[in-house]
Amino acid sequence: MASTASGASRLPLAWLRLLLLGWLFAVVSQTTCASNGLQPLSDADREAVAGYFTADADGFYGSLQETYHALRALEILEQSNVESQKICDSLVGLVQAPHDSVEDAFHVVRIAEVLQCPHGAEVAKVIVPSLQAAVEKAKSLLELHYSVATIAIIKGWSSKSASFNDALSGVFSSLKELAGPDGTWHYTKSSSESSAKAAGLYTFFSFPTTAIAYHVIGHIKTAAIKLFDNLESHDQGVFYFQESKDDASSGGGGTLEATWAVLRGSAALAAVLPAKLKVEVEKVFGIAKFLLTPGLALSATEAFYQLDSLSVLEEYRPAVPVSVQTSSILSLSSNDNLEVAVTTVLGKPVSQVKVTLVSAHCIGADAPPVWSSQNLNYVENSGKYVFHFLSATTDLGKYKLRLEVCSVKSEGHSSYMSGGPVKSDITVISAIGISDIQLAVLDSSTGISDFSAVLEYGKDENITLSANHLQKLRLSLKLTSPSGSPFNPQQVFLKLVHESHVEHLYLVKSSTKGFQLTLDFLGLVEKLQYLSGTYNVVLIVGDMTMENSFVWTLASLDLDLPAAPEGKPLPPEAPLEITARVGSKPEIAHIFRQPEKRPPTLLSNIFLSLTLLPLIGFFIGLGCLGANIKLFPMTGLPGVAAVGFHGAVASILVLYFLFWLKLDLFTTLKVLGFLGLCTLPPGHFILSYLADSSAKQKTA
Incomplete structure (x- = not known):
């Protein structure tokens, strides 16, 4: 320590x-x-x-x-x-x-x-x-x-x-x-x-x-x-x-x-x-x-x-800074309470304050405040204050709250500060009502309904429609919030899905009477790529404040369109299903080539022995020529040069052996270049030394 x-x-x-x-x-x-x-x-x-x-x-x-x-x-x-x-x-x-x-x-x-x-x-x-x-x-x-x-x-x-x-x-x-x-x-x-x-x-x-x-x-x-x-x-x-x-x-x-x-x-x-x-x-x-x-x-x-x-x-x-955090999402269906947590900077709950909801405005609406000047109730030993924010006058959507936190006098004469009026956003979610859903096939020229069906949300009725290019398809529906007022979600689409999986998406626009879309098949022939056959009519409704966003297949439409003109390019191939694109592929069975036949091991060993005969002959030849190591210098710098030269030559021979075993050509050439440079200085020195020694002996 x-x-x-x-x-x-x-x-x-x-x-x-x-x-x-x-x-x-x-x-x-x-x-x-x-x-x-x-x-x-x-x-x-x-x-x-x-x-x-x-x-x-x-x-x-x-x-x-x-x-x-x-x-x-x-x-x-x-x-x-x-x-x-x-x-x-x-x-x-x-x-x-x-x-x-x-x-x-x-x-x-x-x-x-x-x-x-x-x-x-x-x-x-x-x-x-x-x-x-x-x-x-x-x-x-x-x-x-x-x-x-x-x-x-x-x-x-x-x-x-x-x-x-x-x-x-x-x-x-x-x-x-x-x-x-x-x-x-x-x-x-x-x-x-x-x-x-x-x-x-x-x-x-x-x-x-x-x-x-x-x-x-x-x-x-x-x-x-x-x-x-x-x-x-x-x-x-x-x-x-x-x-x-x-x-x-x-x-x-x-x-x-x-x-x-x-x-x-x-x-x-x-x-x-x-x-x-x-x-x-x-x-x-x-x-x-x-x-x-x-x-x-x-x-x-x-x-x-x-x-x-x-x-x-x-x-x-006398003023302790506190943090004020509100609920982020409330659900009308579960009748949640607005919850506000008041804690100190170290996260300890605070109970000696009074939290007031000054106002709550619905974002994007011109209506008056939903709530004004309402006190929140403290929940014992929790540091949380709650208020029944949801009521008959509360609708789903985003709300901007304005809160005030005031200290309650106590024996310790302490007070708390929240940094001024606290502004917070919450989202109220709920299930919306879907009603007056009607599908109709109309005559293009007269607008008279040839077929009409009223659907009820949540029921699978398996409705089948038939139409040709001289007719129209009309969809109408109403979307209402829990308070009964019209609701305009973020997404309302009608999708036609051909049996070949080709899809076409259309925006359903809102009006004073609800949501309505009319598809004139005569004008959509080219966009539909002259594809006759069975289409699924799918309704898509979604919003971040909806608890019941849905994708609903309303009916099956048998559509008869004229044949494509000559020279008209064929429609694109149907996209693969997701399982076909990312699912398991068939197993590939691969058989390697059968190994080539090799000679017996005994014959290979005999051949190896024969390859060693030239080396034996080399040493025998040296003896016949009278080679000896009597002139090999043993001391001083000549001795070091002689050992270095022969060691470098031996390293080159070992490198050749390794090349024969496992090294590739590029690696061998790199190492060989380095060993060659290491062989040159000692080789030149020892050969010069031996030549000088031989000349001196002849002169003597």
């Missing part, structure tokens, strides 16, 4: 619970923000974030800082799989060992505080004296931060700790020199840029007791208000603090860490202010939007900053 430095810090949890977090934002009587855009942490989000934290064999999660981040994040996520006792036992040795930096002591104390380890007196006895000395020697904001904040935690942790007021003497006068004109602070006197994160760290540790804070409260409050003027904005009302470019002194950071530091510091400041900070509610809601941006946490450290910041927003007073 290693201890690493970090510029991050956290308001002590035990102390935080004692504060009512009088927090930084004033309550406004009327909110003017745009529609709600908060998406709180879901169960899947919690599971994904918890996956960032994995304990080591000793129960820790890496360094001291990483361990604190993990423990605090798991505490917010209400995870209980933490080996608290093992970590607390390990901290005893860390507390009693001498510390080279107050940052180590800072992280040790924070870990012990989260786990509520029973070692407060030991920590105070060992650490406080060194922390008091560190306060006097501190030359930067971070050094003061680690020492002062640690003493503050210990004092809240153990009442037997040393006096905190003595440790803070002279701190505020030193810090004034680091203050910037815009509410930001410098880490050191030599820092070229001020930082929003530094300002958050300053307010974080400067107010653990009111006795010291009050004499500088006016100066600090003014600086804090100015700090919120530095908020960066983004589209859709997102606000955040941007860290300065020159942040080397603090060990890095970023937008998320800077925003976290300001939130934590502002909470500490608000706890000791006699009056609340006047910061716009829109900015609070914008910060909540930033912290809930999908994919914001990309590491365990970022997950801690995100969760801890959200926990501040969830606990602060």
Whole structure:
């Protein structure tokens, strides 16, 4: 377990619970923000974030800082799989060992505080004296931060700790020199840029007791208000603090860490202010939007900053940002209720609010609002509010709702803000009525009906019609909503399907009397490709708000069309059925060619032996010619060259053998070219050496 430095810090949890977090934002009587855009942490989000934290064999999660981040994040996520006792036992040795930096002591104390380890007196006895000395020697904001904040935690942790007021003497006068004109602070006197994160760290540790804070409260409050003027904005009302470019002194950071530091510091400041900070509610809601941006946490450290910041927003007073989410689909047939879920940014249900449905307008209709100023009823222990939205006056379709969320006064003097009037869309679905369905075959010239049939929806009547090219086919029907008003769905088509699977699709248009379509076969002869035969007459009706969208075969039509003129191209072949296109194909039985007859194995071995005879003859010939290796150099560079040359020649022979076994020609040529280049230098050297040696012997 290693201890690493970090510029991050956290308001002590035990102390935080004692504060009512009088927090930084004033309550406004009327909110003017745009529609709600908060998406709180879901169960899947919690599971994904918890996956960032994995304990080591000793129960820790890496360094001291990483361990604190993990423990605090798991505490917010209400995870209980933490080996608290093992970590607390390990901290005893860390507390009693001498510390080279107050940052180590800072992280040790924070870990012990989260786990509520029973070692407060030991920590105070060992650490406080060194922390008091560190306060006097501190030359930067971070050094003061680690020492002062640690003493503050210990004092809240153990009442037997040393006096905190003595440790803070002279701190505020030193810090004034680091203050910037815009509410930001410098880490050191030599820092070229001020930082929003530094300002958050300053307010974080400067107010653990009111006795010291009050004499500088006016100066600090003014600086804090100015700090919120530095908020960066983004589209859709997102606000955040941007860290300065020159942040080397603090060990890095970023937008998320800077925003976290300001939130934590502002909470500490608000706890000791006699009056609340006047910061716009829109900015609070914008910060909540930033912290809930999908994919914001990309590491365990970022997950801690995100969760801890959200926990501040969830606990602060007097206005907690909440998410308001409505039902997306209601069904008239099941008589659903309109359901509105109100949760905090961490997904906890909220019951101390009053949800009012201000208005509900049907999208695309000029009718007056369906509902106006109706309160929703709270369902116990659910965080959900319900209202019987569906009634006799409610029709299927899309509705735009406008909701208002107002806080109910409670003993904790807490209130909640939804970011202003919440606008939401819902879809009401239902089964429509299909009536007055009539199919008729008419005479083209007179319009007199030669045949007519009235159909009833839902019944398969197997109607058969006959027509020729001098007649017409007419379809009429009525579609009504549950309220009895005419309904115009998104799709109403009539399809003629020939027995050869050739299809023709026609749009059925609406009118004041319902839906009607007339097909004049004389004008459709060419489009029908002169195909006589049996057609299926199919009605298609569909809409996203319909529960009973359907494809219905109305009748069978025997159509007699004239023959196609000479030279007229034949109609295209009928498309294959889907099963014929993607179904199983017939099995292909393949028989390989019978292998050629081969000679017996004995004969092949005899032939192999005969191929080795030239090699044997080669060695015999060398002996007859008097070849020897007496002149083979054995030492020095000539010896190396001789071995390299013969080795390269042997490699070429091995390559030929491999080519005979399995290598292809291209691979063999590539390797052969490389071996040839390797053979040339040693071969040239050794042959030159032997020639020189032979010339010297002859001269001698």
